[in-house]
Amino acid sequence: MPASRPRAAWATSLLTTAVTAGLLSTAPAHAVVGDALKGGSYTFVAKLDIGGERSCTAALVEKQWLLTAASCFADNPAQSLKVPAGAPQRKTTATIGRTDLAHGGGTTTDVVELVPRSDRDLVMARLAAPVTGITPADITSHAPLEGEELRVAGYGRTKDEWVPDRLHAAGFAVGQVQGATATLTGKTPDAAVCQGDTGGPAFRDIGGRYEVVGVNSRSWQGGCFGTDASETRKDAVTSRVDDVAAWVKSVAYRGVLGRANWKNAAYLASGHFTAAPGGKRHMDLFVVWKDASASIFEGSESTDPKAAFVTEHKIAKAGSDWKYARGVAGGSFTGSSTDGLAVYWKDGEVTEYAHLDTKGTHDEKKLREPNKTWLNARKLAVGRYTPNARRDDLIVVWADGSTAMFADVDSKKLTAHTQLSKADKAWSGAAQVSSGQFTGKKTDDLLIRWNSGETSIFPGVDAKGYHGRTRIREAGSSWRTPTCCPPAPSPPTTTASTTFSSAGTTATSACTPTSTTTAPTPPSNSSADDLKAVTSQSPPHWGGDQPSGRPAAHRHAGRPPGNHHLALPSPPHPESAQ
Numbered sequence: 001m002p003a004s005r006p007r008a009a010w011a012t013s014l015l016t017t018a019v020t021a022g023l024l025s026t027a028p029a030h031a032v033v034g035d036a037l038k039g040g041s042y043t044f045v046a047k048l049d050i051g052g053e054r055s056c057t058a059a060l061v062e063k064q065w066l067l068t069a070a071s072c073f074a075d076n077p078a079q080s081l082k083v084p085a086g087a088p089q090r091k092t093t094a095t096i097g098r099t100d101l102a103h104g105g106g107t108t109t110d111v112v113e114l115v116p117r118s119d120r121d122l123v124m125a126r127l128a129a130p131v132t133g134i135t136p137a138d139i140t141s142h143a144p145l146e147g148e149e150l151r152v153a154g155y156g157r158t159k160d161e162w163v164p165d166r167l168h169a170a171g172f173a174v175g176q177v178q179g180a181t182a183t184l185t186g187k188t189p190d191a192a193v194c195q196g197d198t199g200g201p202a203f204r205d206i207g208g209r210y211e212v213v214g215v216n217s218r219s220w221q222g223g224c225f226g227t228d229a230s231e232t233r234k235d236a237v238t239s240r241v242d243d244v245a246a247w248v249k250s251v252a253y254r255g256v257l258g259r260a261n262w263k264n265a266a267y268l269a270s271g272h273f274t275a276a277p278g279g280k281r282h283m284d285l286f287v288v289w290k291d292a293s294a295s296i297f298e299g300s301e302s303t304d305p306k307a308a309f310v311t312e313h314k315i316a317k318a319g320s321d322w323k324y325a326r327g328v329a330g331g332s333f334t335g336s337s338t339d340g341l342a343v344y345w346k347d348g349e350v351t352e353y354a355h356l357d358t359k360g361t362h363d364e365k366k367l368r369e370p371n372k373t374w375l376n377a378r379k380l381a382v383g384r385y386t387p388n389a390r391r392d393d394l395i396v397v398w399a400d401g402s403t404a405m406f407a408d409v410d411s412k413k414l415t416a417h418t419q420l421s422k423a424d425k426a427w428s429g430a431a432q433v434s435s436g437q438f439t440g441k442k443t444d445d446l447l448i449r450w451n452s453g454e455t456s457i458f459p460g461v462d463a464k465g466y467h468g469r470t471r472i473r474e475a476g477s478s479w480r481t482p483t484c485c486p487p488a489p490s491p492p493t494t495t496a497s498t499t500f501s502s503a504g505t506t507a508t509s510a511c512t513p514t515s516t517t518t519a520p521t522p523p524s525n526s527s528a529d530d531l532k533a534v535t536s537q538s539p540p541h542w543g544g545d546q547p548s549g550r551p552a553a554h555r556h557a558g559r560p561p562g563n564h565h566l567a568l569p570s571p572p573h574p575e576s577a578q
Contacts, residue, residue, distance in 0.1 A: 043097040043106070044137040044210060045167055045201065047155040048072060048125075051090030057154040057200030059137050059212050060096050062252035062311075063130035067139075068199030069215050069239065070116045070123040083116040083123055094127060097134040101155070101165040107131045115251050120180035121217040121239045124251045130259075137203060137210040141245040144174045144182050144202075144213050151205050152184065152236075154216065156196020157225045172202065172236070180243075182214055184236045193236040194224035202238045214238030249310035250302040256309055257297070264290045270434075271330030271339030273356045274298050274313075282308055286330060286341070286356060292316070292323035296358060313358040329434070330356075331382035331391040333410040334363075342367075342382050342394060342409065348374035352409060367413045376400070378428075383435025383444035385461050395420070395435070395446065395461070401427035405463065420465045431481045435461075439470075449473075453480030 046066055048056040050073065058068035071077035073088055088111055097106030113126035144150065153169040170191035175183035184202060186192060193200075193216050202214040220233035241248060267288040273296055274284050282299030289295070294316035297309040316322055324346045330339050333352055340354045341361065347370040354363035368374060379397035386393055386407045394406040394414075401424040407416040421427075432449040439445050441460030449455045455473035458466045473479050 041099050042151075042153050042167060042169060042210070043099070043134050045153045045155075046094045046096040047098075047101065047167075048111070048199065049093045049095075050088070051092070053090065055155065055196045056198045057156065057196065057216070058094065058125065059201040059203070059215070060131060060134060061136050061139055061212065061248060063132070063136060064127045064255075065252040066094060066096075066111070066125040066127065067201070067212065067215060067241065067248060068123055068125055069121045069217055071121050071217065072199050073114060073116075073123060081121050082118075083114055085113075085115055087112060088114055088125075092125070094125070096131050099167045107134070117244065117247070120244075122215055122241070122244070124248065137201065137212050139245045139248045140204065140211045140213050140242045143242045144177055144240065146174055146177060148174045149187060150174060150184070150202045150213055152193060152197070152200060152202045152216065152238075154193065154197030154200035156198070156200075157194040175235070177240070180240055181217065181237050182240055184214075184238055186234055192221060192224055192234040193219035194221055195226070212241055214240050246301045246310075250300050250304065250307040253300070253310045253312075254304070254307040256312055260287075260295075260312070266290045267325060267328045269328045269330040269341060271332075271341075271356070272337075273330070273339055274358060276337035285309065286328070288322045288325055288328065289318075291318040292320045293318045294320065294322050296356070298358075315358060315360050327377060327380040329380045329382040329394070333390065333392045335390055339391075342380065344374050344377050344380060345370075348372060350374055350414060354410075365410070367409055379430055379433040381433045381435045381446060383446075383461075385435075385443050386463065391435070391444070395433070397427055397430055397433060398423075401425050403427065405461075407463070418463050420461075449479050450475070451481040453477035455479050 044060040046058040046060055048054075048058055048066075048068065050056065054072060056068055056072035058066040061067045070081045070083045073083045073090075073092075074081050092111035093108060094111055095101065095106060095108045098104075098108075109131070110128045111125045112128045115124040115126070117123065149171050150173075151169050152172050153167060155167055171187035172184040172191060173187055175185055184193070197216050197219075200216045201210075201212045202216065204211040204213060215238060217237045217239045219236035220231060221227045265287050269286045270283045271286065272281075272283055273286060275281055277283075280301040280303075282301070284299045285297040287295045287297065293314065296313045296315055298311050298313060300307055300310040302308070302310075325343050326346055327344045329342050331342055332339050333342075334340070334354045336354065338355055338357065340352065340363070341356050342350070342352055344350045348368070349366065349370045350368040352365040352367050353361040354365070355361070376399040377396050378399055381395045382391055383393060383395070384391045385395065385405055388408065390408075390410075392408055392410050394409055396404050396406070398404070402422055403420045405418045405420055406412075406414045407418070429451045430448050431451045433446065435444045435446055437444055438447065438457055439459040443460050443462045446458040446461050446466075447455065448458070452475040453473060454471060454475040454477070457470045457472060458468070459470065460467050
């Protein structure tokens with residue numbers, strides 16, 4: 001392909017065109033010559049007004065973040081795409097979800113922060129407030145393929161409109177994919193990327209789910225209104241996002257934890273739920289909320305502790321059957337690539353789900369029928385406490401302060417029972433428990449956060465019990481239980497149980513009252529099926545008193561169902577005249 005027009009000649013031509021039209025603009029931008037869209041189409045696409053001088057397009061990729069081109073904000077994109085991080089230098093307003101700009105609807109809000117890439121024409125733009133009622137587009141992690149058809153959308157010029165008031169879109173075929181860019185060629189003779197379209201998305205339409213593949217960067221603008229008739233080239237260059245998807249997500253979701261009201265968290269569990277372990281990917285966090293909705297916070301690949309998670313997946317609505325859960329913990333029960341959950345329920349039933357993902361729980365296995373013994377369970381942790389490689393051993397803290405281990409629960413259910421410690425009222429002060437590999441022992445450690453704020457690690461727990469304790473937080477620390485809970489005795493001075501984990505965690509109530517009722521100790525060296533029925537205070541619940549067992553009508557509905565079951569010559573960064 002011939003080389004692009006010289007920068008100087010291109011700039012002179014553009015300046016003449018802009019002055020003739022009575023509007024001079026000094027910014028980049030590219031509207032797609034294509035079909036005018038009906039209201040409600042591609043609502044994730046946004047129009048940017050930058051200082052009243054420039055116009056660009058962007059894509060909503062998270063409730064409070066847009067993805068667009070850095071050249072929209074660069075002082076002179078023909079010379080440099082460098083954009084300072086932080087507040088934009090010019091007041092920038094985004095209109096999202098308004099296909100027809102002449103009518104109402106959608107959301108208009110300011111852009112308050114820019115987070116640019118240094119290796120390509122790409123920038124993240126944070127909005128002043130989250131957008132509601134509009135579904136953000138996904139970011140692909142799959143590279144565009146030569147010949148693949150993508151949709152390109154934008155608010156820029158068309159063939160015969162200088163400043164169109166409606167979003168347009170057209171089909172483009174992927175050409176050469178090289179480095180941080182890919183070339184695009186229109187599927188129809190008139191399809192082109194024009195001024196005002198810079199930053200607009202090139203995306204896959206997968207049955208109404210939109211997946212951003214690239215962001216409009218440069219184009220020849222042949223056929224666009226105001227372009228010299230001698231320019232017939234219509235190819236464009238898009239900045240790829242597939243190879244920086246993790247970066248996009250880490251920026252977009254760096255505040256995802258801060259948006260949740262963690263006072264409403266009832267139970268937590270960590271595990272590799274959405275992807276297999278390995279590489280840089282962090283564990284996911286499963287949360288049951290007090291309204292019985294449930295979420296998975298997907299782990300990121302970022303090394304920034306403020307960006308440990310990339311998104312929240314809602315997997316159950318408020319009022320779901322998670323209201324019957326009394327404890328959850330993540331573990332690897334079947335030896336497969338992803339993790340599942342162990343759950344004990346309000347009626348004493350204990351369940352294993354081999355897998356948990358963004359679609360819910362899968363492959364249910366009942367470890368114990370409803371019973372009175374498990375009504376006395378107060379805390380649950382899952383880890384690797386036996387020689388095999390799986391995290392499939394349960395440690396339980398009972399209402400009377402005794403602790404027990406159930407080994408290899410997937411194959412042995414709850415028959416391989418070992419008592420780890422006898423009844424000790426000090427254990428009523430354990431607020432959270434979970435397991436993890438914190439000290440490098442042959443088996444997992446237990447980490448316990450006590451109501452007093454003291455936090456302890458019990459290293460290398462196994463069938464022989466506990467082997468010492470390391471205090472990592474003193475009593476009175478900021479880790480103490482909220483004041484809604486009554487004071488509890490100090491932690492035991494010798495052996496102890498339970499943990500907080502990165503390899504398998506437990507979920508506990510956000511505010512765990514100290515039990516005041518003592519129940520008999522589960523007998524040691526016996527099968528859990530032989531444990532005697534005992535009576536104790538029911539576990540804490542989110543609202544009001546509950547019957548001791550799950551209602552008969554919910555025996556099978558009272559829990560989540562298991563699935564039994566280029567190299568192109570460089571086209572210009574056009575100056576916006578929108």
